[in-house]
Amino acid sequence: RQKAKIVERRRLVTGSLTRKAVRRAGIGSRYVGSHSRAPCTLDSIARIKGHSMSTAEMKERIAEASPRFKARMAGVFQLLEGLTATYGEVIVLGRVVVAGNAAATAANILGHERLFWLGFASSLIGVACHIAWVFLMYELLKPVNRGLSLLAAFVILVGCAIQALTSLLYLAPLLILHGGSSFSAFAPEQLQALALMFLKLNQYAYNIDLV
DSSP states (O other): OHHHHHHHHHHHHHHHHHHHHHHHTTOOHHHHHHTSSSOOOHHHHHHHHHHHHHHHHHHHHHHHHHHHHHHHHHHHHHHHHHHHHHIIIIIIHHHHOOTTOHHHHHHHHHHTHHHHHHHHHHHHHHHHHHHHHHHHHHHHHTTTOHHHHHHHHHHHHHHHHHHHHHHHHHHHHHHHHTOGGGGTTSOHHHHHHHHHHHHHHHHHHHHHHHO
8 A cells, every 4th residue: 555655746746847847848828727637748748849849840830831922922913914904905906996097086986996996995904913913013022121121113104094094094094975955055976086195195104104
């Protein structure tokens, strides 16, 4: 009996010392509490350390994958911006606008309104994709040099504002040709010339945005 008591005391003392060592090592109390019913042995400590190491490795992998994911998304948005803006500003307007002929241009716009609206929507989507690309590039370059990346983002956002202006100029000819009583003071030939002028302004603004 005395030997059994001595062995039991040693076991209790060893368990309390092991718990103190675990607390000093910085291991969370919740892990110790969850194993408080079972004797705290070296195997359980190794298990807890392995769990904490695996969690840290997962966090490191997520941190490494995050810039890679942002870079891929930035590439996707840049591709979408190029495709949508080119379709709206180059392909659609290339089919509608007749250089130097306001009457033919106005007839094409009124005869292909769905195509014209599709080009306008495509131009707006291009602006949204461009803005998303700017913010993703800022997040990617911010750890390198925050001030320089902020300056680059500001300059590109100015280009996005010009691109948004081209979208407004894009829609102006259709509004003019459908003006009704708002433009009753103008002759049809004058409205057609005004619509063609806005399309030229759209082209100039788009060229500035490309620069």
